[in-house]
Amino acid sequence: MSIWRRDIVSNLRALAGVEGKTAGEPPIASMGTTNPPLIEKPQFILDHIVSDGAQVTRPSIDPYREPTETEVYLFDGEVRLLMPLIIGGLCGINPQHILVVIQACFRMGVGVHLEQPPPPTLHPDVRSMILLDAQLSMPFSIDRGPLVYHVESVEDLAKIKDILEGIGGRRKLVARIPCISSQQLYSEIVGRGFQAVIIDEELGGDEPLEVALSQADHTLKRLTINNHPARYLMSLIAASRRIRSSSDIFKLGGLGADACVISDAWRIGVDYRSEMEPSLLSERIENLLIGMQREIKLLMGAAGVSSFQSSIVGSRELFRAIDLPQNMCMRLGVKPAGE
Amino acid sequence: MGAGFARIKLDLDTGHRVKVFATSEEEAMRVYSMLKERMHGRILSMPVPEYTPQNGSLTSYTMIVKADYGALWRAVRDINGEFWRDDFRARIYSWGRFVDVYKGVGYPLDVYNIYHMGGRELYGDMWIAHTRQPTNSPGRLPIWSHPFASGEWAIVHNGDISSFGSNMELLWSLGYTSFVGTDSEVIAHLLDYLTSFQHFNVQEAAKILCNKFNKELPDPETVKQFYRWRGARLDGPFSVIAGFSDGHDAYMVAFADRFKFRPIVVGEDEDYIYAASEEAQIRTISQDARVWTIEPGDYFLASLREGVIYPGRRMPERFYSLSSPLKPPTISGECIDAAHMNYRMLNQAILEKARLGAKQIDIINVRGQRYIGVGLDQPLKLRVFGTPGNCLANLNTSLDIEVFGNVQDDVGDVMTGGRIVVHGDARDVLAQAFQGGAIYIKGNAGNRCGIQMREYRDQRPVLMIGGRVDDYLGEYMAGGVIVVLGLNYLETDVEVVGNCVASGMVGGKIYVRGMVSPSKIGLNPPRADVIQYLRGLLLEGRLSEDDYKKVASLKDFSLVTLSKMLPENVVKLVSKLYVNKYWKELVVEHRRIGEDDLALLQNHFEEFGRVFKLKEEVDRVIAEEYFTVIYPKSGHRPRVEEPEEG
Structure with a gap:
């Protein structure tokens, strides 16, 4: 079975305005659910996790009439995203389209992850929302935006040590690592002055994203920077091609992600084609992002929460696991349903 | 049931008063020796039992310790952790120098009695009291009762915080390991950590916890501070009253969540400062206190030495004189003295008089009795002297109720006829689902006034408020008229409404005296x-620098403002951020009261002026002042029969 179930694709496309007539509007059909794990077959750990609902003493919040904050801050409060989202998977897309995506994301206050440098003419404000993969040979004077280093081991860090010392403190540094849980690596990352970590399932690793993320969140909470738990001074970002929907982003938030990098999801959602009109691409991305933001707000409201970053991120108590082995629940820090 | 008390006292300090609940003296001695070992012998007293337990419950023991706070904090944590694994046969629940907690299982009077509080001449600079019906913890042991203490803080809490998971994550990361498991204790721990270990002052700590919306944070520095301490921010429903002492002064803090899902009032008179869930509780002690409520997401701070430091509102409250325009009648056969009646007795007494054919009933010494006027459906005048409890005149169809005093929450809920006149202030959720008759409030009103008001055929409810209101005025409003006159704020530029006015409004009309910021x-x-x-549009060259600067220079704007300033294509684009399928366009006019308005409201303006003796003020405001008038674009037309949706 494809991870892109028909209802998931159709929902994304309805949000983006590819299908239906209510672009940007979360479709609400009825109460109840056909979702995994109880109806559809669960495919990932995420599918076994459910969100706690608001109840009598803790009412739900109607995000259409009352404020709910989806904004998240990255880099110790210096970069503000309007929603916990970063667009990635831009490799192989033509430069004109990349610019369109960057611009749409900037308007919507959403981050972008790029593997190749953006056009040098880009305004510094726009550049500041782009997480750019650093090339070791790259001259660092070109801009001041966040730089992403691919780090798999402590040895990798040692190799780029000199570069980091040269630029540290003046740059926003991001470590992009595979799904591994290495206390020592995190300790080095914190010590070297990185301000953010992307845990990227595309880089492999020996753990599922959910576990690696949750472990990273807890590891960074035990490490300190000037006696303050490091996690609260650093950003944690989850990346995977299999992040399918707002609900995945919401649950990954609960496991510790300040934001998620989505790639296939947006391409499928806007029905991306290399020959598509830039204006159409731009509009569909906007619609999709507005729609996903509204979905996240609805999920927050249903849990009686009004701030994503302070109340959802890492807040495992708001989630429960169905049909997950006990040791998995322990590693995630999520209680089994009923507890 | 659980109940408890805490006192804060400046000259209590003889060392840290470590208080333990233990199943037996033996267990208390175990705690003592563990503490002694960790404190290197600096314990000044053996555990002293405070009372003899009944029915095998836990006994409270006290011992005095001289110690560095960090070392004591670690010892408490470790000992509690160890006993928690050991079937909680003992737990340290308070360890401050200036804080003393008395709590147990039962009603407040039971707890007062088991601690022999009456015979001990206990004096304090501040007292906190609490009673509860446990909903989120088992409640069978006193460890789950309020107040919760941590260091020099004692707190009581009403609510169910949805950020609990996040707050626990922060506390774990800071080294906290043992909890009794309620969302209330985390509040005490967070406050203690921020003030004891991070050296925030009381004000800064309270600000972080009460958690205003990000958009209201004043500067990037505050944004950064709130970001770093995001694990200490509280979400979901709460109202909290806390006491604290740093040894030099004693502080009272009260705060409410950003939606104000729980009630809280504060007050002040010549002798005392008060905070409570209901005004009636303050009135039990003081008839003359000035009482007001905290703004959503804000905190109230007062101290023994400085008095009220921050009133819990950005603008200090303006009051009408509380002196009643009418002296309460003397006790006689014609009136009911509610002084010693609970709500059932009082409502029964009203019912009996009504059955005997009374046309007017006076009730004196009313203090917090709920449901007054509920369940009577004949024409009847009630004159209420004092502070009626919540749910006054719910489902009212015919009663004319005049209150000489302030009213509490949920007045006139689902009222379909009759009238309520209040010579004072009203609190939250006034006139919810109000659908016929008139409600006049002389003073201020609270959060969520007139929500879900509706009208049907010739039934059109009118809610008129002389003072100001807080957030969500007329939320989901579907019919009727709300008028906020703000008479006590004339000659100021204070906006007399809070945020989210008319949010989700689909019918009816709202009049607010003065200008209302478009974004509200x-x-x-x-x-x-x-x-x-x-x-983004500017940087892409799709918006001119001039147009961008015009908007960016505005502190406050709405889609209407933007549509007057920006090119049509840009408005169309940016409207995506405003408009959704549940969005209904509101007409907002800034103008004087006209003929059409008077046709609707003339009688009510006259009556309002007459009953409150404010005729001159009302007439002048109608003639001279500008109003913000809000109604849905298609709305406020005479009702025609239409099939109803869903």
């Missing part, structure tokens, strides 16, 4: 989001 009407995206979007 309905629910608007944060200013920063709109500016971000426009800046």
Whole structure:
């Protein structure tokens, strides 16, 4: 079975305005659910996790009439995203389209992850929302935006040590690592002055994203920077091609992600084609992002929460696991349903 | 049931008073020796039992310790951790120098009795009291009762915080390991950590916890501080009253969540400062106190030495004189003295008089009795002297009720006829689902006034408020008229309504005296989001620098403002941020009261002026002042029979 179930694709496309007539509007059909794990077959750990609902003493919040904050801050409060989202998977897309995506994301206050440098003419404000993969040979004077280093081991860090010392403190540094849980690596990352970590399932690793993320969140909470738990001074970002929907982003938030990098999801959602009109691409991305933001707000409201970053991120108590082995629940820090 | 008390006293200090609940003296001695070992012998007293337990419950023991706070904090944590694994046969529940907690299982009077509080001449600079019906913890042991203490803090809490998981994550990361498991204790721990170990002052700590919306944070420094301490921010429903001492002064803090899902009032008279869930509780002690409520997401701070430091509102409350325009009648056969009646007795007494054919009933010494006027459906005048409890005149069909005093929450809920006149202030959720008759409030009113008001055929409810109101005025409003006169704020530029006025409004009309900021009407995206979007268009060359600067220089705007300033294509784009399928366009007019308005309201203006002796003020305001008039674009037309949706 494809991870892109028909209802998931159709929902994304309805949000983006590819299908239906209510672009940007979360479709609400009825109460109840056909979702995994109880109806559809669960495919990932995420599918076994459910969100706690608001109840009598803790009412739900109607995000259409009352404020709910989806904004998240990255880099110790210096970069503000309007929603916990970063667009990635831009490799192989033509430069004109990349610019369109960057611009749409900037308007919507959403981050972008790029593997190749953006056009040098880009305004510094726009550049500041782009997480750019650093090339070791790259001259660092070109801009001041966040730089992403691919780090798999402590040895990798040692190799780029000199570069980091040269630029540290003046740059926003991001470590992009595979799904591994290495206390020592995190300790080095914190010590070297990185301000953010992307845990990227595309880089492999020996753990599922959910576990690696949750472990990273807890590891960074035990490490300190000037006696303050490091996690609260650093950003944690989850990346995977299999992040399918707002609900995945919401649950990954609960496991510790300040934001998620989505790639296939947006391409499928806007029905991306290399020959598509830039204006159409731009509009569909906007619609999709507005729609996903509204979905996240609805999920927050249903849990009686009004701030994503302070109340959802890492807040495992708001989630429960169905049909997950006990040791998995322990590693995630999520209680089994009923507890 | 659980109940408890805490006192804060400056000259209590003889060392840290470590208080333990233990199943037996033996267990208390175990705690003592563990503490002694960790404190290197600096314990000044053996555990002293405070009372003899009944029915095998836990006994409270006290011992005095001289110690560095960090070392004591670690010892308490470790000992509690160890006993928690050991079937909680003992637990340290308070360890401050200036804080003393008395709590147990039962009603407040039971707890008062088991601690022999009456015979001990206990004096304090501040007292906190609490009673509860446990909903989120088992409640069978006193460890789950309020107040919760941590260091020099003692707190009581009403609510169910949805950020609990996040707050626990922060506490774990800071080294906290043992909890009794309620969302209330985390509040005490967070406050203690921020003040004891991070050296925030009381004000800074309270600000972080009570958690105003990001858009209301004043500067990037505050944004950064709140970001770093995001694990200490509280979400979901709460009202909290806390006491604290740093040894030099004793502080009272009260705060409410950003939606104000729970009630809280504060007050002040010549002798005392008060905070409570209900005004009636304050009135039990003081007839003359000035009482007001805290703004949503704000905190109240007072101290023994300085008095009220921050009133819990950005603008200090303005009051009408509380002196009643009418002296309460003397006790006689014609009136009911409610002084010693609970709500059932009082409502029964009213019912009996009504059955005997009374046309007017006076009730004196009313203090917190709920449901007054509920269940009577004949024409009847009730004159209420004092502070009626919540749910006054719910489902009212015919009663004319006049209150000489302030009223509490949920007045006139689902009222379909009759009239309520209040010579004072009203609190939250006034006139919810109000659908016929008139409600006049002389003073201020609270949060969520007139929500879900509706009208049907010739039934059109009118809610008229002489003072100001807080957030969500007329939320989901579907019919009727609300007027907020703000008479006590004339000659100021204070806006007499809070945020989210008319959010989700689909019918009816709202009049607010003075200018209402455009962004306060309905629910608007944060200013920063709109500016971000426009800046994107600017950088792409799709918006001119001039147009961008015009908008960016405005502190406050709405979609209507933008549509007057920006090219049509840009408005169309940016409207995506404002408009959704549930969005209904509101007409907002800034104008004087006209003929049409008077046709609707003339009688009510006259009556309001007459009953409150404010005729001159009302007439002048109608003639001279500008009003913000809000109604849905298609709305406020005579009702025609239409099939109803869903």
